[in-house]
Amino acid sequence: MIHVVKNYTGDVINFRIAADLCAADGITVETVLVADDVASESEDGPGRRGTAATVAVEKICGAAAARGDDLAFVAELGRRVAEGARSMAVAFRPCTVPGASAPSFELGDDEVELGVGIHGERGTARVATLTATEIAEALLGPVADSLGLSGGEDVVLIVNGLGATHPLELDIVFGAALRYLDGRGITVRRTLVGSFVTAFDMAGVSLTAVRCDDEILGLWDAPTEAPAWPRSPAQDLHDDAVDDTDAAAASELPGGAADPFVTTWVSSFVERVRSSIDELTDLDRRAGDGDFGVNMQIGLADFAVDENASPAAVFEILARGFLGNAGGTSGALFGAFFHRVSVALDGAGASTASVAAGVADGLAAITDLGGAQPGDKTMVDALDPAARALRDAGSVELSAALAEAAEAATRGAESTTDTVAQRGRASYIGDAARGVIDPGALVVSWFFAAA
Structure with a gap:
């Protein structure tokens, strides 16, 4: 059995207990810890939170398991994907968690919160409303820097809605993200756009970049019956998908x-x-x-x-x-x-x-x-x-x-x-x-x- 665990203290503790209980019943457990949120990156403390990169880890591990790979290999593959993934999110409107009578934090109509988490946590900075182009730069800049991405590298790009973001808005941010990565010489090989890892009714978006190679792309492209997985064909973006509009x-x-x-x-x-x-x-x-x-x-x-x-x-x-x-x-x-x-x-x-x-x-x-x-x-x-x-x-x-x-x-x-x-x-x-x-x-x- 593989446990794909987001790096939150409560998640880690509970999954560790679950693994111990499994072991007592003779079930072998491998754990893949996802820690992709660069907004919570620090030298000490619990480390980066686990957010939207979980989707990539679960897809790759699931496809590897489906083709018959053994437990240890699937787990190691998942760890490689997790280590090569980073995310960052921005909120346009906070969420109200179940049982609460007020939003998790206050946010003005002309403000956005950078670096929010998927449990409604406030972010690391509050700034004036950003355009889609500015959002792509504000989120993908730290993501690329944390991964050490350089020109010529390939990634999977995930544009993830946080719960109350309209698909049209996600598509606009998606276009801006493509242009930003293209400007840094980074090739987007596959994309995923939609609401997958959400924070209840939070309006916002997270951007995730996942390093990829031919093996990871093959597993990403493998068919799945998961009902929410997009049915778009697996293919590289055409050369004209990211055009130099200004030029x-x-x-x-x-x-x-x-x-x-x-x-x-x-x-x-x-x-x-x-x-x-x-x-x-x-x-x-x-x-x-x-x-x-x-x-x-x-x-x-x-x-x-x-x-x-x-x-x-x-x-x-x-x-x-x-x-x-x-x-x-x-x-x-x-x-x-x-x-x-x-x-x-x-x-x-x-x-x-x-x-x-x-x-x-x-x-x-x-x-x-x-x-x-x-x-x-x-x-x-x-x-x-x-x-x-x-x-x-x-x-x-x-x-x-x-x-x-x-x-x-x-x-x-x-x-x-x-x-x-x-x-x-x-x-x-x-x-x-x-x-x-x-x-x-x-x-x-x-x-x-x-x-």
Whole structure:
């Protein structure tokens, strides 16, 4: 008999007693201790806790036993897998253990707990909410360091939900984890994504890396009748499973000479919005459904431009951030607008005429997609007067034309304060939105004001 034991003091003691009782009945017992949690790694004390790597140990040992390997070999194989595995977890919301009247620890809405355990234990650090990319780095960095993983090595990657994490969220973290390991030159040979080692109703995720070779992969791929084991085919990831998105996107950006004015303008706009997410969220809670600030934050999260980027490239990076990352109507409309500006500037550079054409095309795209007109309490109320100001500017210098557009956009945005929405989700609440400036129009005014 093999005991696969997670390294918790109570588990170790009880399994030791069980082994003694088995021995008294003439049953031979081998013990495989799983101690994979790097958050509890220390020079003294009980050592690393046993967490999600248990799944890998049980699968490999089970497959070896099923093919007829003897007890000692199966146990030694399990110990090898356990020694080559490390995990770390993060919680977005704590769990409430059975019999308790309150969660195991308190966690703010904008906080996550790093290094939590699977029995509801709090972690080793509390930080502001992390993106999926930041989660992958925060968890897999210590995991790889503890294992001493280097470029060229192969691993099995386990993305494990802690109980109340949606599969979609797990898949997003899975993609980020693949990119992180690929960036360190580590090849992911097999993957397991789902909720397998949980902490009741804790919302969170753990990431586990398991060193592997051909023997371990063969046993991992061996068929099993365990009902919760995924039925996906056993195969290596294709070369395109982890793509260099940033490099691919950069290679497709419009070329041309850089324009420091445009780079500074757009960068200033981005920073203004990033620093005002709470304000935008509050406005949308009062005049819509409350997701506008989040959509802006996500759309601009990865914005970064090289000083050599052309004006068209700068606006295309902005467009792709909204179209590829942000959700809701706002992400689509802002993305479409900035894309049209990029197209107008491609090959022409940034002049009063080209910017006026791009803004006009962007406005046309927005009205075509969403149907909004001036007076409907949307971003169009700021964008339409700005487009007219640029059109009427003629051949004046671009900075002067944008100053006129900024004044017009600001007046247009302010006009939405006392109107009732006719389009968008603010239209669902009628007079309740009166007295609140439309956040989309406000951001449009900030865009021109940043120039």
